[in-house]
Structures are given as C-alpha cells and as structure tokens.
Amino acid sequence: MLLKIRTLFVLLILCCSTISAQNEADTLKTQELKLVEVRADRISTVRTSAPLQTLDAEMIARTGALQVSDAARMFAGVQVKDYGGVGGLKTVSLRSLGAAHTGIAVDGIPVSDYQSGQIDLGRFSLGNIGRITLNIGESDDIFQTARAQSLAGSLNIASRRFSTEEAGKSLLQASLLAGSFGLLQPSLTVGKAFSRDFSSSLSADYMQSKGDYPFIQTIGYDDSQTQERKRQNSAVKKLNLEGNASGRFHGGGTLDFKAGGLISDRQLPGPAIYYNDYSEARSKDRNFFAQTAYNQPIDNKTDFKANAKFDYVSSDYFNIRSYRFFQREWYGDAVFLRRFNRHFSASCANDLIFGNMNGNTLAVSPARTSFLSAFSAKYESGIAAVTAKLLYTYAGDEPLSTSFNKFSPYLGFWIKPLKTSNLRLRAFYKNTYRLPTLYDLYFSTVGKRNLKPENARQFNLGLTFSEQFGGLFLSLTADAYRNRVADKIIAWPTSDMNIWTMVNVGKTEITGLDMKAETRFHTGENLHWQALGTYTFQRVIDRTNPESASYGKQLPYTPVHAATVWLGLETRWFEVNYTLIYSGRRYSEASNRPQSRMKPFAEHGINVSRTFSLKDCKLAITAECVNFTDAQYEVVKSYPMQGRTFRGKIAVKF
C-alpha cells in the first residue's frame, strides 16, 4: 500500500515542480496544523483550496441560533430548506446541489439516511456544541475518513471538548431558555478533565415548543385577500443526550468515545392548506449512536487513525396510519498518514459500511454494504498548497444484488502570488456521486430498478484575503463556481397516471458566486466590533428536457440573490448582536410561472446579553427578538415561517 502512495506521490511532485521551485522558508509545520485540528481554536478559512466556513459556539450563540439549521443559514452558498417552526424538517443543500449531496457529520463521522438520503438538521442540538464547520468541495485535511470525501461537501458538527491546558478543571454549564409559543429549553452539561490525559463530559438538552404561531396567508394570486391563521398541530418535545470521554496514552495515542441519542416526538402541521387547518400527522423519532476515534502516531512521520460507529434510527410517522422505519448502520475506517518531508504528505483511508432498513409497510428489508477507499496527497508551503485525492466507492445491495463502482477525483490548490500581501488564489475541481438510497431502489418505483448514481461536478475559483491592519482585522473571500448535476434521481410519471417510477433524468447547471467578509476592530478600549457578511448569487438552471416549460428556468425555491449580515458589539457592560437573513425572489414552480413567485424576505434579529462574573462562576442573561419586523414569509410554499418571536435565556457556567 505504501508503495502505491509513493507512486502517486512521485506523480504529484512532477505536477507541482514549478510551484515547489519557489519554496519559502516560512512554511507551516504539519505538527502545528495537527494541533489546530485537534484544538480547533481558530481555523484558517483563507488558507484552503476549497471554501471553508466555520462558526464556533460563541458565534453561534451570538447569531441567536436556536438550532443547527439557524447557524447553517449564516454560511455563504448554503440553502436551508426550512418547513417552519421548531419541529419542521430542515435540510441543507450546498450550492444547489441538493440535500442528498451534502454530508452531515458529527465529530467527523458522517450520518446517513437510507430513506430519503437527506438528513434533518433538527435531529442535532446545540447543547454541547464546539463548532460547526462547512466544507464546500473538500477539506485540505487529508487525515480524514474516505466517507467524508464522498459527497459534494459537508457540514460538520463538533462537540466541545477539553484542551490539555484545562487539566484538573471541571465544567458545569446550565441554561434555561424560554420563548414565545411555548418554547422552553433547559440544557445541562457537566464535565471534568481528570488529568491532562483523561476527560469526560455529559450533556442533556431538552426542548419543547407548542409552535402555535400566527401567520398571515395570502389567498389567491393577488394580495387583496389575506387571512390571519395560526399554525395547528405543531408541538414538539425533543431530548438530546450525549456523553464524551477522551483519553491520551503514553505513546501519544488518543482515544475518544462518544455516545448519545435523541428522543423526539413531533406533531406535523403539514402545509397550510386553504380553508382547512386540520392535521393529525405526527412523528416519533429515536436515535442512538456510539462512536469512537483512535489516533496513534506510529513514528514521527506516520500517523494512524481508526474510527468506528454504530447508529440506530427509528421513525414512526403517523398520518391516518402508521409508517415505521428502522435503520441500522455499522461503520469502521482506518487512515494512515505519512509525512515525507515538511512539504509533502500522503494518506490512505479505507472505510467499510454496512447498513440495513426495514419497516412495517415495506415488503423487503434491503441492506447495503459499501467500501470506500481514498488516496490523498498534499504539498504545502508558505506560498502554495496542492491537494489531490482519489476516492473509490463500491456499494452492493441485497436482495437485488445491484452494485455501484465509482471513482471520484478531487484536485485543489491555493497560491499566494505576492510576498507582501495575504492575497491567495484558490481553485478546486471535484466529481462526486450520490448513490440511490435503498428507498429509491426498493420502494418508490414499480418495474425496473436500474438507477445510476447522481453525478455532481464542481469547479470553483476563488480569491481570499486576510490581514491585520493595526487594530483592524479583515478577511475577505470570493468564490465563483460552475456546477453540474446530471442523472438526477427523480420520481417521474409514467403513461399510466396511477403509476410513478424513479429515473435518472434531471440535469442542472449551476453558476454562482459566494462572497464573505469578516472584520473585527475596536473603537476605544471598551467597544469591540465584529461583523460578518455573506452574499450568494446563484443561477440554477434546469437542463433536463428542452421541450419542457421548465427548461432553462431557475430551479424552484432557489433565490438568485441571498445575503446574511451579522454585527456584534461587545462593551464592558453588555453585548449586542444583530442578524439579517435576506433571500431574493424565487419560484415554487419549475416553470417559474408568475403565480408561483415567492416574494423576497428579510428576517432581522437582535439580542442583548450581559455577563456577570462571581469568582469562578459566570452568569449570562440574554434577551432576544427574532424576526422583529414580523416578516411573513415561506421558504417552502405553504409552510409559513415563524413571525416575531421573543426569547430570554439565563446561563450559568462554573
């Protein structure tokens, strides 16, 4: 295997010989990089070949996010499909590639869904969050699982953990949040770093909401007739539990263990249908998972890492009758990383996944075995970096004995052309496949099931800049991209109006631009300002069938223009934050008929907090108002979003 890595490496060296000729001395040591990874204190978002965005726990709190989906909305190039309310389905799609192309990972290990292929972000909690990181394309980190490379990008939710400096410390964090429409969220985290080598924590996060918020619905195509209504059957009760333990061995190895679960009971209001408020749909979801990560440096040039995970999901969806689904997944992976010198490193990751599903309405219980193998190589100096990866995916399904074999390449680089400026140029290409889900293959279709994987190609070209000008920090990124999704798996009508089938027909062409600006500065000693702004431009064009009315039209629910703004001010006495989410006009229908136009919306939020310190104890009181202009809008047609909402939070930390 090492021999293979070497061959790959020689090839890469040849490719980059021109760049390596300009080597500079100020290179970043890989050792340092590793530290950044593990400690995750501040991640560089400009020294990457593919866009990387991150929000740490403090920032997440300051943007007023209640759930992971609220935080995800702050990223550029991201669309959160939100069905409204606390309990409404929330999925995330990167650069309009579709939610099924976007990986969601917990501490680096992706989560999967065999039914829809997309993950409801509502399943996770912010209770013990460390940070949320969004990778579009690929991370420059090559010491990662093969599976993390198998999708077009991924959102990683990382738990808070103790650093080695915190040895002997204990942590107690308790908070209580209450808000409009019956929202109540008590949260508790206790932890202890017993020594430099062993720490553990436990956290529980409970949330309940009545969700009976009012909304104004326009009846008909003109605005002349509106109706004041209230969301019905919208209550949620949800408990997330999580335990973490981390140990360090004398040889430098580390072992992290995490186990947790979710108990969630939701009423589902469904679409706001004209003249009919009634819904009795509900969903009971249960999740249990246990995962472990073992890291071991073998010598000063070689690192080894192994992950294992078991994940169990059950859902009981009731609407007139009960539909129960069960899903289990076993996962294991091993990664080797070798540093050849301070510039070159290469890795090899192999993953094995076994999963199955069954349900009370399903005639068969299909299972899938997947094997993923990734070879990666990286060259990095102070002025340039190149990352190349090749992923091989095999998946085989029973009982149909279908199988998939795919190669997914990635190539990304950044260069810093000027010695005196922190301006960097970056570019990447990535080709990934989204396999049909077990549900696509076995249950949603009549007749033949010869589905191919969906094919997504991404090209990205960007500029990044970051600089400290005296008291002012400024970071700017701009990325233009061209993506193509082909062989989209779509439920398609047949000649018989009573029978649908699943086919690979969709084609989408995406042209976009993501921009992000971040700044920090002071005015006087006691006024610390921070600002973050993103802008997303996207033309997402249907290229499926030239005969169709939707051909050449913007994909439904996809705004051409979207933006977010966050402004924060810290003073000695209090902290104020303002958040804006803006989305331009979009359409709910594929043919973009004027009747289906959805108006632009802007959601403004503000929060004020004050922290009191008493010896080792910190008490923080926050008051916030989300959507303070009471904007009435929908992200998904007929699923009204919550209007003006007040929340108060009290948190203590020892």
Next chain:
Amino acid sequence: MKKNLIIFKFLPVIGILFFSSCEKDDIIDEQPKVTPTSGVLILNQGSQGVNNSGITYYDYASGTVLDEDIMDGRLGDTAQDMLVYGGKIYVSVTKSSVIWVLSLSNFDELGKIYVNDGAVPREPNFLAAYENKVYATTIDGHVIRIDTASLAIDAITAVGADPLGIAAAEGKLYVGNTNGLNFPNFDNTLSVIDIATFSEVLPRIEVGLNPNRIKYDGNENLYITYLGNYADVAGGIQKIDLKTRTVVNISNVPANQDFTILNDTLYYYGVTYNDKGLANNVFGRYDLKNGRQIAGNLISEVPQFTTVYAFGIDDYSRDIYVADTDYSNPSTIYIFDRNGKKKSEFTAGINAYKFVFI
C-alpha cells in the same frame, strides 16, 4: 495556461451578475372579468400542498384561453371533480375540504360549502347530481347530499372505506369503495344508496379490485373501471346490468385510465404495454348497443404524451380533448376533431384533470 481557461469558464458569472440587476419584474396579467358563452372549463388539480388548484376557461369562438384561472388562485388544494348542474358549477376540492358553487352565467361565487365533521375535514372526492341534489363521496367513508337551492349539506350517509367514484341512476347512487388509504388491501365493492331514503341498501355489488370511475349509460347499465393493486392484479373495465346486478368484464377494451359515454358510444383512453414493457397510449371507441369495438383509431397520430391526465369529448362537436401533464409544469391541452386529426393545443394549469363543456 490552464488558469486562463478556468477564468474563461467564470466569465458568464460576471456577465450574469451584471445583467441580473436590470432584471425586470414579471407581472401577473390582470385579466378582465370573463362572461362565458360557449367553451370548455378545465379543472386543474394543481400540486398537492401548494394551494394551486384552478379552473381554466377556453373559449370556442376565439379559440383562446380567456381566463387562465377563473378563481384567481383561490380554489384551494387538490381539486378533484367539477360538474355543471342547474346553471351552477360545483367543484370539489379534496385537501381544502370544500365544495365551491359558481354561477355558470358569470362565474360568480354563489357558495363555498365546508365539508367537515366537527373540526375534521371529510375531504370530498367525486360528484354526481340527481333531482335537485348534488352528491359527493368523501374520503372519510360517506356520501354527502347538497341541496341545490340552499347550497348546504342537508344529509350524510355512510358507505364503505375511502369511496371515490359515484354515479346516479334510476333512483340509486352507486359508489365505489376503494379502501385506498389502507393499501395494498384494496376494496372491490360498490355501495348502493337508495336516493329516497338516502341510506345504503345491502348487499354491496362485487366488482374489480380498487374501483375508480363509474358512469351510467342511461340504459340501466353502469360502466366502471378498476385499477387493481398496481402489482399482480391488473385493472380493467366492467359492465354492470342494474336489473340483474350481473357484472361482466369487457376484456377487449383497454379503458383502464378514463372514459366518457355519449349516446351509445363509450370513448376511452387506456395504457397498454408491449412485450418489451414499453407503454402505449390507446384511444378508442366501443359500441355499447352491440358490445363491439368500433374499428379505427380515435386519434390518428398520437403525440408523445408524458402522462395523459384528463380525457373528454365535447358532446356537441365531438371534438376530443386530451390533457398531458408532467406533474410539475402547466398541462398541455390537445384538441382533436371528430376524425382524430389534431386541431390545436394550448396551456392550462398544473395537472389538468377534468373537462366540462359548457
């Protein structure tokens, strides 16, 4: 060199950015109030959950769509059936659980009947009319009766599970019980309701699995289609002699999608499959008097349809109307003359489901 190429790829982005700022707002055409003369009303089911059902009015004289939606988007969610009776238009909208009553002479709203059981919607399906009453099957296992003078529900009676099709004939209502919400355990019976007492008369008539459309020929025969279970039991069409209650399969007529009876002719539309499993749209005529297929194709050159979602015959001109849908874009309506030659085509709403000729 390679870098240049990539930059070239991104030039369109800059271009689009520049032009998007000058993008003009597309405005929904304000349509003047339409007075119907002679034409066809097309009921558009819309897509479920987005409240986009509607009624398109196509005018014969001008050969154009005079009103894209006579309800201006207020009809509701998932319209299912429409009938004209006594100078009024009745429209059942299943998911909104209402039945609209409109004036045939100027399309004005005469009434909106909420079809609820307390707070729980009954969800009306198909409609039938008989002696100054309009009847609707409801998904919760009932038939409701609407008085055409007061435009209110004046009686309700229970039938089998999830009834769909309904036809009135000789003092009786015939209702197809599907048990469709409990698939794949479909029902295969018709409930018979005595109109005078407005209650079901047992026993039920056993028909094909999953009964769908029911129509009366005016000669004491009912014709019904059934869908089967979409797996091992196929669908078909049957004739029921109302005097003897005998059910006969009409096996040589592939009318598994929809049909219309005019005088003694049954016009049908069905889907057949060849040995390779490829679908074929079949449009034909069946002589009810002699029980024979009428030779020749109803449509001489069948266009490449995605899914035919509505089929109708104008009883005056005998023109043939076919709606083609792909479930996400506005439907295309094709008009063929009585000899099967294509006359014209136009666009209606999403999922055009029923033609009513006025």
